[in-house]
Amino acid sequence: MSSFLAQAFVSALVLSPITQALGVAKTCSNPQLSCQNTTVVSDLCCFNAPGGQLLQTQFWDTDPVTGPSDSWTIHGLWPDHCDGTYDSNCDSARAYTNITSILEGFGKTDLLSYMNTYWKDYQGNDESFWEHEWAKHGTCISTFDTNCYTGYTPTQEVPDFFQKTVDLFKTLPSYTWLSDAGIVPSSTATYTSAAILAALKAGFGYDVIISCSSSALDEIWYSYNVRGSIQTGTFVPTNPDGSKSSCPSTGIKYLPKTGATATATSTGTATKTTTTATSTSTGSFSGKGYLNAVTSGSTTGCLISAGTWYTSGTCATYTATTSGSGFTLTSSKGNCGISGSSFTCASGVTATVFTASGGYLAYDGSTAFYASAVPSGTTQEQVSTSSGSVEVQFSWQSI
Numbered sequence: 001m002s003s004f005l006a007q008a009f010v011s012a013l014v015l016s017p018i019t020q021a022l023g024v025a026k027t028c029s030n031p032q033l034s035c036q037n038t039t040v041v042s043d044l045c046c047f048n049a050p051g052g053q054l055l056q057t058q059f060w061d062t063d064p065v066t067g068p069s070d071s072w073t074i075h076g077l078w079p080d081h082c083d084g085t086y087d088s089n090c091d092s093a094r095a096y097t098n099i100t101s102i103l104e105g106f107g108k109t110d111l112l113s114y115m116n117t118y119w120k121d122y123q124g125n126d127e128s129f130w131e132h133e134w135a136k137h138g139t140c141i142s143t144f145d146t147n148c149y150t151g152y153t154p155t156q157e158v159p160d161f162f163q164k165t166v167d168l169f170k171t172l173p174s175y176t177w178l179s180d181a182g183i184v185p186s187s188t189a190t191y192t193s194a195a196i197l198a199a200l201k202a203g204f205g206y207d208v209i210i211s212c213s214s215s216a217l218d219e220i221w222y223s224y225n226v227r228g229s230i231q232t233g234t235f236v237p238t239n240p241d242g243s244k245s246s247c248p249s250t251g252i253k254y255l256p257k258t259g260a261t262a263t264a265t266s267t268g269t270a271t272k273t274t275t276t277a278t279s280t281s282t283g284s285f286s287g288k289g290y291l292n293a294v295t296s297g298s299t300t301g302c303l304i305s306a307g308t309w310y311t312s313g314t315c316a317t318y319t320a321t322t323s324g325s326g327f328t329l330t331s332s333k334g335n336c337g338i339s340g341s342s343f344t345c346a347s348g349v350t351a352t353v354f355t356a357s358g359g360y361l362a363y364d365g366s367t368a369f370y371a372s373a374v375p376s377g378t379t380q381e382q383v384s385t386s387s388g389s390v391e392v393q394f395s396w397q398s399i
């Protein structure tokens, strides 16, 4: 090393104590698609083998609840063989027990904060769950071998694994795909396996695998082949290979995440994602209808004409009118709008443009509204867009 380079190297270390110097993932020219090769491919830094079928797996945890009430959470990224079998725990020397520290060491604080919301352990120990996923599955991904990096920096494949998994997860909005087909969490409704699979296929483009526990939907697996390495290659969606869905054909429950907060209020990043995904939508909100209140998957009263929530009277008739990228609402009292974070309908109120997301009324991308309590008797509750002790969503009932 010339003394200039040595000096630059030393000062890089001194000046950036947080972000470590990084090796570079091998460049792959003209890589082949994993599981689709017709001859032996020798460079396993540019071709995932034997784990060439990559599964982005997701959880729906309701007991105990993990993650936002309107989002699935990440299980992992698994390198299956091309026939559904798989290897596990492939390199005990890289079964790291400090995933959080490693990610922090590489300056991946945004990634960590996203994982803290969306990559959840049902027992509450996210770090140990991440360690398990990395050691069991991540170490079996051939393109993460340490010799696949030029100038390998110890543990640098770890941020690559977690970042890629999160990036894929962000392109797989299971909750929205299901709700677009009318499949929404409910403590009473049941769905068919065919309807769930069709809704997910409509979103993903290929068949997926679902699994159930006690007839309740709790997992989705999306399959990919990869052209090139995990680090720099292209993920190509594909049909499952091997494993089969484990849900009954009918009577499947999709239970609500009771007590959880909706995505949009969890983190700034999540709000942005939700807004982008739902910013041009009127859904079924058109013409005249009632705004029914839904808490924990059940309808509990509705809004009356001033925009307050009531459970023991006649619902007000609202008129939804397309406006911009969404719609406005009016009641007999006047325009409805969010005024100082309260949902209010009165003369002189500036009409807010709402959107629909998953069949629910959305404000600023979020379907979560709040009140200080579920109303009972003759009490009316004010509905707010900021926090309150009860979360409520509103569905449209055309009349």
Ligand SMILES: *[C@@H]1O[C@H](CO)[C@@H](O)[C@H](O)[C@H]1NC(C)=O
Pocket (backbone or CB within 6 Å): 037, 038, 039, 040, 041, 042, 049
């Ligand atoms: C595809 O490449 C892998 C890795 O080299 C090899 O094990 C497999 O046999 C190849 N498949 C075919 C059909 O040649």
Ligand SMILES: *[C@@H]1O[C@H](CO)[C@@H](O)[C@H](O)[C@H]1NC(C)=O
Pocket (backbone or CB within 6 Å): 095, 096, 097, 098, 101, 102, 105, 154, 155
């Ligand atoms: C994490 O643990 C490994 C050994 O298992 C160690 O080499 C590495 O320095 C640790 N990283 C951090 C950031 O603590």
